[in-house]
Amino acid sequence: MPGREIQWNGPEQGSAGLRRMIGKSIVAKLxxxxxxxxxxxxxxxxxxxxxxxxxxxxxxxxNELMTLTDQYADAISSVEDGQLDLYERLASLTGKELLVVDSSRIVVADSGIPGISEGERMSKELLSALAESAVQHKETVFVPGGAAYLSAGKPIYDGSGLSGGVFVLDSVTELNRSLAAVKQSVLLAGTGAVLLAIGFIFILTRKLSMPLLSMEKVTRTIAKGNLEARVAEGADDEIGSLSDAINDLAVELQRIQVNRRQFFADISHELQTPVTYLKGYAAALEKNLYQTDEERRQFERIIAQEASRLSRLISELFDLAKMEEGKIVLTMEAVDLCEITENVLEKMEITAKDKGIQLEFRRPDSVPLIHGDGMRIEQILTNLLENAVKYTGDGTVKVTVRNSGDVVETVVEDTGPGIPPADLPYVFDRFYRVEKSRSREHGGTGLGLAIVKRLTELQGGTVSVTSTTGKGTAFILSFSAMKEESV
Amino acid sequence: MKKAETAAAVFLIAAGVLCLTMSAGWFIEPQFTAVMATFMQVCLWMGLPIAAAGTLYWHIKQSRRQ
Structure with a gap:
């Protein structure tokens, strides 16, 4: 009958399964x-x-054998003693065997030890072994397959000197039976202890690993996108700290997700606005929806402005993305902050003059060099100064470079309308604008300060802002001074 | 812990205690009262560290609450 062939890989498969189980389960490992x-x-x-x-x-x-041997050796006055039969009977009553030899090692009395008979000459080695057997725990077997004996021996002295020796023997069969019982008892106790240990270890490992398994479950839920999932508050130990860390991670991920959504919403909106303008005015030009040449030129100007704004927005977004991914390459070198500031002020001078803004620059005689990328620091200062000029109607924009200890600071202050305290924490966020309704009027992309912050931090500096509504705003750039180099 | 896991653990512990009881009463007459007395003593010795650990755990928990 054709049948299904069953393959059994035997213990190899079982041991591999066990190895897999132990390797994958913390409970099993523990x-x-x-x-x-x-x-x-x-x-x-x-x-x-x-x-x-x-x-x-x-x-x-x-001990028992030696005591008995001593007593027999004291009691037997001579190997020719006619009372040896009495000692033989006495020995059988005590459950021990007795062997008496004379000075020529010939057996003169024995209580019926198998393999030994009266008148037989014993070898010197055998007698020596019998005398030391009990002390050295060495058993003696007289007949192959017969009982094993432990024994002790003593010399017998009469008036003329050594007359022979007495040996007391005890079968170890009973002793071995008792020891086997003890061994079985110990083995059973050991098995009980191991079973007990397995039971308690199982409970303990499950209890110990439960928070870890729970954390794994929650982490997987978070990984699947449910960022609301949280690990239950744990004990005040390393495992509790780990659960706190996972919860913190979930909160951070949630924040990043919210930011990302906001970013996509912002970017869609920011790109949509110039594209709408471009589309509208291009259609107006295409359909000749203008009255005069002047109006046509105005439409063309608007298209050019919006295209330029779109291009700048994309370029800044690209820069910001590169910074956030850490792909921006910085050429770090010793940089003179005063020189860069002077260059930027020079470039901004015409724009400022057009708006009737006065530019001021203050610097100490000696300023330490800083470690940074000159081009990028110029970009930072340009952004800050452009903002200052843009948001100051008429007044002063003051740039101060100062050296306070190990830090070189550049402060860009304006006398503009200032930033309300509620908006201050968000001014470095992408697309955050204080005056949302007037943002197009100023022509910014909403990314300038975000770029300033990222670029400053990438070069190891910090940027902060202080502002008083109606009085003005100050941005403070701080970089660590390089040691022993100043200009 | 699942019910099956708890049952397995309880079974192992009970088997362990019984093995220890049998071992302790190996050389005595297998009378019910003697076996029960040994069983109780084994449980007592096993319970001592558990009670100590429980007291310590309770104490730590109480002090943490305060």
């Missing part, structure tokens, strides 16, 4: 580790207990 530790304690303890019981029983037997 459990197996603790169990191995328990076994590492229990196994030597079991061995020690076994040795302890064995030695105890052997020593007890040896």
């Amino acid at each position: 459990g197996v580790s603790i169990l191995l530790l328990v076994l590492a304690v229990l196994l030597p303890l079991g061995f020690v207990l076994n040795q302890l019981f064995t030695n105890f029983y052997f020593n007890e037997t040896a």
Whole structure:
């Protein structure tokens, strides 16, 4: 009958499965580790207990045999003693065997030890072994397959000197039976201890790993996009700290997601506005919807302005994206902040003069160099000065370079309308405008200050802002001074 | 912990305690009262560290609440 061929890979498959389970489960890893530790304690303890019981029983037997041997050696006055039969019977009553030899090592009395008969000459080695057997825990077997004996021996002295020796022997069969029972008992206790340990280890590892498993579950939920998921508050330990860190991460991700959505909404809006203008005025030109040549030229001017604004917006967005991805290349070198500031002021002079704004520059005699990218610092200062000139109707824009300790600061102050305190924390955000309704009038992209902040931070500096509504605004750029170099 | 896991753990602990009880009563007459007395003593010895750990845990929790 054709049948399905069943393949069984045997223990290899099982052990691979076990390895996979242990490798993938923290509960299994922790459990197996603790169990191995328990076994590492229990196994030597079991061995020690076994040795302890064995030695105890052997020593007890040896002491008993030696005491009996002493008593027999004292009692037997001579190997020719006619009372040897009496000692033989006495020995069988005490459950021990008796062996008496004369000075020629010939057996003169024995209580019926298998393999030994009266009148037999014993070898010197055998007698020596019998005398030391109990002390050295060495058993003696007289007949192959017969009982093993522990023994002790003593010399017998009569008036003329050594007349022979007496040996008391005890079968170790009963002793070994008792020891086997003890071993079984210890083994059972060990098995009980291991089972108990497995039970408790299982509960313990599950309890310990539960917060970790819960964190894994929540983290996976967060990874799938549910940023509202949070890990339950844990204990005040490392695991609790980890759960706090995961919750912080979720909050941060949520913030990034909100920012990203806002960014896409902003960018769509910012791109849509000039495109709408371009579309509208281009259509007007195409359909000759103008009255005069002057009006046509105005339409063309608006198209050019909006195209330029769109181009600038895209360029700044590209710059900002590169900065945020860390792809911008900075040429870091020793930079003279005063020189750069003077260059920027020179470029801004005509624009400022057109608006009737007075530009002021203050600097100390000596200013340390800073470590930065000259081109990028110029871009930062240009953005700040453009903003200052743009938002100041008429008045003064003051630039001060100052050296305070290890820090070189550049302060760009204007006498414009100022920024309301509620708007101050957001001025460095992308597309954030204080006067949303008048943003087109000033022609900015809403990315200038965001670029300033990113560029400053990329060069290890900081930028901050202070403002008083109706009085003006001050942007403070701070960079660490380079050691022992100043101009 | 799932019910099956709790049951498995309780079973292992009970088996362990029974093994220890049997081992402790190896050389005595297998009378019910003697076995129960040994069982209670094994439980007592096992319960001592658990009670100590429980007291310590409770104490830590109380002090954290305060």
